[in-house]
Amino acid sequence: MRSRVLCGMAAAAALLVTGCGSDAGTGGDGGAKPGSASPATAGAFPVAVTDCAGAETTFAAAPKKIVTSNAASLEMLLALGAGDRVIGTGFPPGKGGMPAELADRAAKVPVLGQTVIAKEKLLGSGADLYVDTFADMGSMGGAMGAAPTEQEYAAAGIKHVYLHSTACAAQLKGPQQDLAEVEADIRRLGRITDTTARAEELVAGMEQKTGAVRTAVAGVAPDQRPSYFFFDFDAGTKQPIAVCGRQVANAVITLAGARNVFADCDGDFKPVSWEDVVAKNPDWIQLGVRNKGSEAETAKAFEAAAQFLRDFPATKGLTAVQQGRFVRIGSEQTTIAGVRNADSVRQIARTVHPDLVKDGQ
Template sequence: MAAAAGALILAGCGSDDGSGDDATEAASTSTAGSGEFEPVTVDNCGFEVTVDSPPERVVTIKSTSTEMMLALGLADRLVGTAFADGPVPDEYASDLDGVPVLSDNVPGQEALLDVEPDFVYGGWESNFGADTAGERPSLADFGITTYVSPAACQEPAYQPNPMTFDELFAEIHEVASFFGATEAADTLVAEQQALLDQVDAPGEGLTALWYSSGEDAPFVGGDIGAPAMMMRELGVENVFADVEASWSNVSWEQIIDRNPDVIILVDAAWNTADSKIERLTNNPATAALPAVAEERYLTLPFPAAEAGVRNAQAVVDLAAQLEELGL
């Protein structure tokens, strides 16, 4: 199993002559719920990340990274966002007032450099490439620190296997450490744990399919990613628990053969839950599945389907939907 979110390595407590202390303290104390900042170095998906002072100009790519910043009370550090998977929760909507959206997808390097970030937080490793926001070493040459959600690391040595809420909480603490926001992280993790404590495996004894997207080859939740993490909290058995991947393409024949008791549908603007239901009901083979015939569906928004601060609430919401089915 990968080490949770990478081991933190304290890199010292600053220079002896005190130069830069005032700026560092100001940057740290401007954050709600912050604690004392200490320089830190982490191994992030195999890339060394060193933060000597709290970043002040942050760009986030993907909803998971944007919402992590907002949940930690770090909206004031944002100078741009990109690649949103959907609207942020209502409680954070006003926090993004005045923050430019650099792109509906991954921003190009020119658009990224235009806002002069000192830190870029990506939800996927693929956000950092020569044909996207720029490769991580080249951005480092511009003085830009980069960080990828550890849940999205692709190398086996770094990929969480399986993803757990402890891994997610480790990311919360790790991100917070870059900004001296330790108290905010403690509060957020406690809130998330309190949500999980409300759920007592209501789906025990049931099987479930996590259907994310796909027509010819359905894209489903496997055994090691965020979907499996949430299904474990619900107590349901993943019908594709034998797939050692976060997500994977499978066949309709496999789904029919495994005959899930319930189907969890990811709702995205470009691939809605309703469109998936229509696909399932219009296909005579899947229409015969009891879960389809009896409309045993659970739904969650796409931004809650990837590892991030929405997952705990998603477990609560899915549990309530499951109980309403009365199975």
């Protein structure tokens, strides 16, 4: 299924992500809601986490051999300082897809699958933990075959957890309007890998950035905030894919002081029509382009996306296109859960609220 291929790639914007995943791990009431993690302090085991359905996974000690489903969960583990325990990944990061400070370490992680890791290879990897960024990746079918069952994971000695912010998105009761779920994922992985202090440091940095933006745009009434459309150029131009309210990007856009024009669509991503986009007539359009490995090539891709909108009959008359209101920020740090979501919040806010959010904030 093409949409799951895209969402599984760290270098791609996710499309139709569905399914049930991991815990939220906020460190509060461990049984307060599906996806919560039992309270734990650094080095405190056992650590118990639950998935969207409430099924619990308990860790008696930190895992020593980890496999990640794609570069998104890999990036989180590298940022936490647990990268030396990652023995393999699927959907490896593309050139330029990782932050510069993590790129060398990411390149050393063995690639177990260019897309979904084959069932036999995953079960025979020797891992004691498999981190899924998205649920049901095995449904891509075809030559990739079926995903392992939970019983098969258990028989192989592999604990299986998910990122709540992405895998459980379809089960959220409302839209993601802040990065609480992403931060909870970071904290949860910190508890599991015994890197709690680093997790708190990462979350604190994110909250400092987003908090400054929240304060700066607080005086702008919700109905006065600029409307915003994330245009996933790399997903194709025949039919646009809307970022819905339950997707991480909706939280990024909302925190930046803008209004996602498709926030009310059900789910996290949804195919729409160009007529739908025209009817919304957004004030700003983010050019959803993946990092191409160099500033020059990425800049070319951004310009290609902008030129398409200028030339395409359905969009060339849009206010944002006519006035050149394009936001050039990479897809990865907007639609894929991670520490860099906070950077996107700040970058978008500086663009759409230049009088309120200045460089250095």
